[in-house]
Amino acid sequence: MAKKKFLLLFLLCSLLPLAFAQAFLSLGWFGGATTNKGxxxxxxxxxxxxxxxxxxxxxxxxxxxxxxxxxxxxxxxxxxxxxxxxxxxxxxxxxxxxxxxxxxxxxxxxxxxxxxxxxxxxxxxxxxxxxxxxxxxxxxxxxxxxxxxxxxxxxxxxxxxxxxx
CATH class of the missing domain: 3.40.30 (Glutaredoxin)
Structure with missing residues (x-):
């Protein structure tokens, strides 16, 4: 049982940030690093x-x-x-x-x-x-x-x- 919890927690900690990053990029919430004013x-x-x-x-x-x-x-x-x-x-x-x-x-x-x-x-x-x-x-x-x-x-x-x- 402890092995399954560890594996589930590991997958959650690894895949959740990737899912958030993909959502930010695909929904246009990330503005990028533009520093020009013109x-x-x-x-x-x-x-x-x-x-x-x-x-x-x-x-x-x-x-x-x-x-x-x-x-x-x-x-x-x-x-x-x-x-x-x-x-x-x-x-x-x-x-x-x-x-x-x-x-x-x-x-x-x-x-x-x-x-x-x-x-x-x-x-x-x-x-x-x-x-x-x-x-x-x-x-x-x-x-x-x-x-x-x-x-x-x-x-x-x-x-x-x-x-x-």
Whole structure:
């Protein structure tokens, strides 16, 4: 009798955690270990030409507006704050605007065709010109400060693991 109890208790202790783990995964209760703050793009979009020199990452504000409204100004402000906060890592990052009017303090290019999904968003672009992550742009300055912090977190993480391939 003691042998059967031991075997039953052993099987219960071994199989119960596996059953719980399977239930968590299949029911979607486990969120995973995502640490990025931005939204990963699911499709491949080449937004900029290949980077030259020591630049590995580019922050791009995509807009087709002819004039810069409050959201545009907040996006430029957040980009400048992120760039300043990078410190010595600034040499690996460029600030761009795609479309709209050419700002004085950003690199600029005309808006490429087929990037409607990226309109009025901040986009993180790798050295090959591939858009990887997007961040929402808001007319609310406090919200843009939070977006800037999120961009800085993601950019620091990417710069830390970047090998410049």
């Amino acid at each position: 939204q990963w793009l699911t499709e491949e979009i080449v937004l900029l030409p290949k980077a030259e020199g020591d630049v590995h990452w580019r922050l791009v504000y995509v807009s087709d507006n002819a004039n810069c409204d409050a959201a545009c100004q907040n996006a430029h402000y957040a980009m400048q704050q992120v760039y300043t906060a990078l410190g010595r890592k600034q040499q690996h990052v460029e600030l761009w605007q795609s479309g709209g009017v050419q700002p004085e303090h950003l690199l600029w290019q005309t808006s490429p065709v087929g990037v409607d999904a990226l309109q009025h968003k901040l986009v993180l672009v790798d050295l090959n010109g591939l858009a990887l992550m997007t961040y929402a742009v808001s007319a609310d300055k406090a919200q843009m400060v939070q977006t800037g912090k999120a961009m800085l977190t993601d950019l620091n993480k990417l710069l830390k693991y970047d090998r410049g391939l």
